Every structure is written in C-alpha cells, then in structure tokens.
Amino acid sequence: MKRFENGKYCTFPHAIEFLCRPYEQIFPILTSYPELENYLSPFIDAWQGNAQEQLQGQIASAKIPLTRMISPQLYWIMTGDDFTLDINDPKEPKILCVGNNPDRQNIYGAALGLYNSRIVKLINKKGMLKSGVIIDELPTIYFKGLDNLIATARSNKVAVCLGFQDFSQLKRDYGDKEAAVVMNTVGNIFSGQVVGETAKTLSERFGKVLQKRQSMSINRNDVSHSFNTQMDSLIPQSKISTLTQGMFVGSVSDNIDQRIDQKIFHAEIVVDSEKVKADEARYRPIPILTDFKDDTEDKSKMKFVIQKNYEQVKKDVRDLVEREIERIKEDPVLCRLLPKGI
Numbered sequence: 001m002k003r004f005e006n007g008k009y010c011t012f013p014h015a016i017e018f019l020c021r022p023y024e025q026i027f028p029i030l031t032s033y034p035e036l037e038n039y040l041s042p043f044i045d046a047w048q049g050n051a052q053e054q055l056q057g058q059i060a061s062a063k064i065p066l067t068r069m070i071s072p073q074l075y076w077i078m079t080g081d082d083f084t085l086d087i088n089d090p091k092e093p094k095i096l097c098v099g100n101n102p103d104r105q106n107i108y109g110a111a112l113g114l115y116n117s118r119i120v121k122l123i124n125k126k127g128m129l130k131s132g133v134i135i136d137e138l139p140t141i142y143f144k145g146l147d148n149l150i151a152t153a154r155s156n157k158v159a160v161c162l163g164f165q166d167f168s169q170l171k172r173d174y175g176d177k178e179a180a181v182v183m184n185t186v187g188n189i190f191s192g193q194v195v196g197e198t199a200k201t202l203s204e205r206f207g208k209v210l211q212k213r214q215s216m217s218i219n220r221n222d223v224s225h226s227f228n229t230q231m232d233s234l235i236p237q238s239k240i241s242t243l244t245q246g247m248f249v250g251s252v253s254d255n256i257d258q259r260i261d262q263k264i265f266h267a268e269i270v271v272d273s274e275k276v277k278a279d280e281a282r283y284r285p286i287p288i289l290t291d292f293k294d295d296t297e298d299k300s301k302m303k304f305v306i307q308k309n310y311e312q313v314k315k316d317v318r319d320l321v322e323r324e325i326e327r328i329k330e331d332p333v334l335c336r337l338l339p340k341g342i
Contacts, residue, residue, distance in 0.1 A: 187253035
C-alpha cells in the first residue's frame with residue numbers, strides 16, 4: 001500500500017478492505033511484485049492445483065477476525081495522518097491517549113495492540129526524549145513484545161507502568177509463561193489489597209526477615225520466658241489480603257549512584273491535595289486537532305463525516321484494485337497471472 005501516492009493508502013482499514021477482495025484479484029496483484037512472489041507461492045500452488053476448499057479455509061481463517069474490526073468508527077480513527085506515532089521525537093513530542101470499549105473489548109483490543117506494537121518500535125531507541133508507556137487494565141489488550149520492552153526500555157529512557165487487578169488476569173489473557181516473565185522482570189511494584197495466589201506471590205517477593213519471638217509460660221511455682229529467632233515473611237500474605245483503602249505494599253529498585261536503603265514498604269500513601277490543585281492550575285489547554293462538536297439532535301453531522309470516510313476507504317481500494325488489474329493486463333509478462341474472465 002505504501003507504494004501508491006506516498007503511502008496515502010497505507011492504513012489498516014485499507015489493508016482490511018484489500019484482503020476482503022476476491023482472491024482472484026488479490027493473488028495476481030501481490031504476485032506481480034517480485035519481493036512478494038515467494039510469500040504467495042503456497043497459495044498460488046493451491047489455487048492453480050484446484051485445492052479450492054483448502055485455500056478457502058485458510059483465507060477464511062484470516063478474514064474472519066479482520067471482518068470483526070470493520071466499522072465506520074474504527075476506520076475513521078485508523079485513517080488519516082493527523083500525527084506520527086514517534087511520541088518521544090525531540091522535534092515533535094506528543095501525548096497519545098487511547099481507550100478501550102468494554103462492550104467491544106476483543107475488537108478494539110486488537111486495534112490497540114497494533115498501535116502499541118508500532119509505538120514500541122518507534123520510541124524504544126537511542127537519542128529520543130524521556131517518555132512513559134502507561135497502560136491501565138493491561139489484560140484488556142494484547143501487548144506484543146511487552147516483556148522485551150520492560151527489559152530494554154530503561155536504557156532508552158522509557159518508563160513502563162502497568163496496571164491490572166490481579167496476576168490471575170494476566171495469566172488468563174497472556175498465558176502462564178509470558179505472564180511470569182512480565183511479573184519477574186518489573187523492578188517496582190505497588191499493590192493494594194489482593195488475595196489468593198497474588199498475595200502469596202507478593203509476600204514471597206518481598207522476602208523474609210529474621211524476627212525475634214518471645215514466649216511465656218506460667219505455672220503454680222514460677223513464670224518462665226523463652227526467646228528464639230525465626231525467619232518470617234516481611235509482609236505476610238494475610239496482611240496483604242486485608243489492606244484498607246489508601247494502604248499499599250511494594251518494592252522499589254535503585255541505581256548504583258542513587259541508593260535506596262529501604263526498598264520494601266508498607267505504608268499509607270497520603271495525597272497532598274493542595275499541591276495537586278496548584279499543579280492543575282498551571283495546566284495548559286489541550287489544542288483541538290479535530291472538532292467533533294455536533295449541535296444536531298441526532299448527531300447526524302458526525303455520523304455523516306464518519307460514514308463518508310468509511311465509504312471513501314472502500315472506494316480507494318476498489319479504484320486501486322482496478323488500476324492494478326489494468327497494469328497487469330497491459331504487461332505482456334504479467335498478464336499470464338490473471339485468470340480467464342478478469
């Protein structure tokens with residue numbers, strides 16, 4: 001897609017629409033480019049070998065998940081070139097905020113995962129500004145390469161902050177192995193009340209400490225005292241399971257030139273409301289890139305703009321396919337790629 005008009009059609013919606021075209025059109029177009037020919041070879045062999053059922057099954061397995069993402073609203077978001085995704089570019093720094101929809105979590109989660117994967121590749125480089133990747137409710141999206149980002153981003157001045165309710169959510173949606181890597185790679189942990197396996201894991205992570213114990217026995221003749229030492233959990237699982245609101249446990253990491261003696265904590269985090277208000281008073285208004293204000297009662301203006309963009313994407317792909325088919329027809333070498341009737 002990036003070959004045409006300086007990448008004008010190189011968007012995810014255009015790619016979805018192109019893949020939804022009949023494979024009698026897709027295969028000849030893609031095979032006409034030498035750098036793509038080898039990738040299409042197995043499909044071309046199946047197509048020319050009359051293995052239609054097998055081929056249709058393979059293509060359908062790729063199309064079905066993509067067709068779930070077809071919607072005018074999603075097409076509007078994922079087209080256009082309002083800004084680039086290199087958010088920590090020293091020349092054009094940006095703040096990008098995206099959100100998921102609980103009602104369409106599986107659909108939008110895939111789109112967000114695509115953005116995240118691309119952003120990570122662009123920001124995790126040398127010579128960029130300090131930046132942060134903050135993800136709340138991590139299990140609602142799939143973040144490819146998250147473990148590698150945590151391990152390498154610190155050296156590139158990228159801070160990664162992940163928020164989720166429980167480790168079991170992460171295991172359910174990311175799998176045991178990847179969830180374990182994420183949990184063991186992070187250097188700083190802040191946790192409120194959690195129970196079960198998560199509380200046990202945190203207690204084990206905080207380690208044990210040598211504690212003195214005193215016991216006293218009383219009988220008719222005298223009172224005896226005994227003292228002993230025992231290794232006990234620094235923050236027991238039962239304590240983590242009964243934390244009240246505002247109380248947190250956690251651990252922090254330090255640098256070689258910035259030592260932190262007390263790395264494990266169990267305390268109440270007090271918010272300085274006066275300082276928060278002072279900071280908010282200095283906030284600058286966010287510039288308006290696109291005005292979505294719609295005074296009509298049924299929001300018809302916004303719907304019209306979004307629907308028009310949706311139809312334009314479809315038209316772009318139809319025109320692109322027609323131009324490519326004509327190009328192949330006019331080429332005496334490539335024209336053999338087209339089946340009869342096209």
